Amino acid sequence: MAGVWVLLIGFPLCLLILSYLKVLWAHRRFPPGPFPLPLIGSLWWIGLGLNPDSLMKLSKVYGNICTLWVAHHPIVVLSGFQTVKEGLINHSEDLLDRPLTHFLIKAFNKKGIAFGNGHNWKQQRRFGIVTMRTLGLGKKGMEYEIEEEAHRLVEAFSRTKGQPLDPSVLVSNSVSSLINVVSFGYRFSPEDEKFRRMIAASDYFERFSVSFYHALYNLFPGLMKHLPGPHQKALSCMEMGILYAKEEIDKHKENQNLHEPQDFIDFYLLQMEKSKDDPNSTFSEENLTQILVDLFVAGTETTSSTLQWALLLMVAYPDVQDKVYKEMEDALGPSHPICYEDRKKLPYTNAVLHETQRAKYILPVGIPRRCSKDFQMLGFHIPKKTLVVTDLNSVLLDPKHWETPGEFNPNHFMDKEGNFVTREEFLPYGAGARVCLGEQMARMELFLFFANLLRAFKFQLPEGVKELNKEPVVAISMHPHPYKLCAIPRNSSCQII
Template sequence: MKYLPGLHQWTLANMKMALSFAKEEIQKHKENQDLHDPQDFIDYYLLQMEKSKGDPNSTFSEDNLAQCIIELFIAGTETTSSSLQWALLLMVAHPDIQERVYKEMEDVLGSSHSVSYQDRKKMPYTNAVIHEAQRVKYILPVGIPRRCAKELHILGYHIPKKTIVVTDLNSVLCDPKQWETPNEFNPNHFLDKEGKFITREEFLPFGAGARVCMGEQMARMELFLFFTHLMRTFRFQLPEGVKELNQDPVVGLSMHPHPYKLCAIPRSSL
């Protein structure tokens, strides 16, 4: 593909730049490495490389380490930031829901208590809003590809061993048989009649099974803490003269929103 013209060349150039950055970081770690006091992922990986010297079956290498660093950035940072971008866009598009989130936080936390991840249990509506934003604006075009470890027969289909399987999680997250309004932003999907938060088996933005996203808990914490602190500190609205925002996704490695502007008004000034 690197010899063919097209938009993919932009992606390949960005990947080359990212790998170059990762390799520079690896070199810095090697120059300042203390084998007796590893400080981060790169240090521990380099330590394991040192221990694996002479092992012909070892997969530890600097090229592999650089690729791991890129994957951590993409899977652990870009996905969460895209989800937050969608959440803010949806709050601007639904000011009534935004105000209800703020009111719940004020009622539960008061004016002095800082937000912690444990507070989500006391704020069912806010928790439902975050879950619904992840559902209706799922940030991946498809699920992460997997390879069958053994021959499998499922629902009348034969899947040979080593077959690569790509799941369409959107088909579950927007299944009209499971969700009352599958294509609309509706936090009530995660609330019962009494307003209590309910866990939905069909909520699969992190995948499922043994290969579920290993960063799920970190992502959940980040989304909740960033979102609640932003909602508690600012009221978000469209800039003057702007009537609506484009809610169609930009298709890429992740499905992020089109660039947009919004106004963040400090709550203390309202």
């Protein structure tokens, strides 16, 4: 009997020792980093999460290219502008892939754009870029739709009549509605129950993605898929989005020949028809369904959080808010409708938005990459399939490139003559082959929403509130803590009866 216990305990222990010796051997070949311990790797050094503060401390100790170990898995971290640029731009093809956990494979089925790889991803992304560009053109194109939604958002704020409000719901509704216009050709009413469920499902899935249960699922996928828990609800949320997308695709297929392509689904179905005899084609309803979910999830949270930060900062820095309003009054006058081209007449307003994205970048780290092949970078050998994380916060807060990196300072994007300055170090949308697909749409949304709101209202603290919390909630996105403000109409035309 004793021999059985020796076997039961000794065999796993031997496997553990061999696995750890393998980590120690591999550790010598990777960039420097905290010494990995058995089971926990480098977690003793950084804690349980990849947050901006721990990564910036890491780069100060081990340099701008270093390695963390999570159990026996290496993660190479790139910090600082020059190192991140070297990785994302000069080695763009080497860092082309996305890492896929057991949970992400289950949720996304290796389809779509956000978590696709290889030939499938290249073909889907190329189509997505061309289609988004096409949807942006014409009198009824993307800018027109954003302008219309910006006016609806101003009306929604007006209905609060200057009383304290949480802006997050109104802003999220407007941003999500625009994603629906691009994807499906129509906008939801904020009161629509299906729309509310979709937003709630998206929020839950994002929260789960950075939870302990996500890590637990990836460690024990065979066991977890049979157990109840938050992971089952997260998968149900994804399934809800998939089912809704399929319903919309079926509606579009019924009306496919009745009009010219109007939205993303129309263009995709047309491409499926064109490619049906191509054996190398990856255009399918499965890919289309997943892309629609990708667009909804990715396109809502990032832009919405940035706009919430922008409004919070205008309350925190009323002198900046006043200067933005004065610039619009002087350059545009009181009745000129704001268009995206007006950003060239509003250099300070444009600088404030860019500085918001820099100072309050909404992701804790850049979305991870996985090496598609072995390569050399800055004197280090990076093996194929290694997980690589870009610390974009270290780029946007790099003291070598920003005069006051830890402060909100719109002058970072202004020259001495008061002109707006484009900065190479400004990388909130990433860079290289995986740069954000919706960057142009996001830029238009941010400018048109922000400019219209600042022109219509003076934002201030509710009575009795002395200041707002300017520290972020660290999750899958670095959004503000819940807060309330008052939107005081600047003239009577903003009052909605």
